[in-house]
Amino acid sequence: MRNEKLTKSIAEGRVDTLFRLAKSRTLANMATDRLSRRYIGIAESIISHYRVGRNTHIKMEVCKKCKSILVPGMNCSVRLASNTGYRVILxxxxxxKHLFYR
Ligand SMILES: [Zn+2]
Structure with a gap:
């Protein structure tokens, strides 16, 4: 018998841990850290396999293309588009990446 709830909570915990590890590595090392990108890749495969709700941290803070964690002033720049009400993270x-504010 498979406990769906337990499986999902374990998967969410692992995604959280991987994201935390990746973030601390990105902040400690440089922007182009391969191990942190690997952590994000593993976290994303866990998300799609166990169908856990895509973690908002990953949605907001990870680049879709190169899988690096976006830290303003380090590997990305942030611009506000005031007429349309979204911020552009380059x-x-x-x-x-376009994220709406209010
Ligand atoms: Zn990128």
């Missing part, structure tokens, strides 16, 4: 790989 990663060093060239990928743009």
């Amino acid at each position: 990663c060093i790989c060239g990928e743009e």
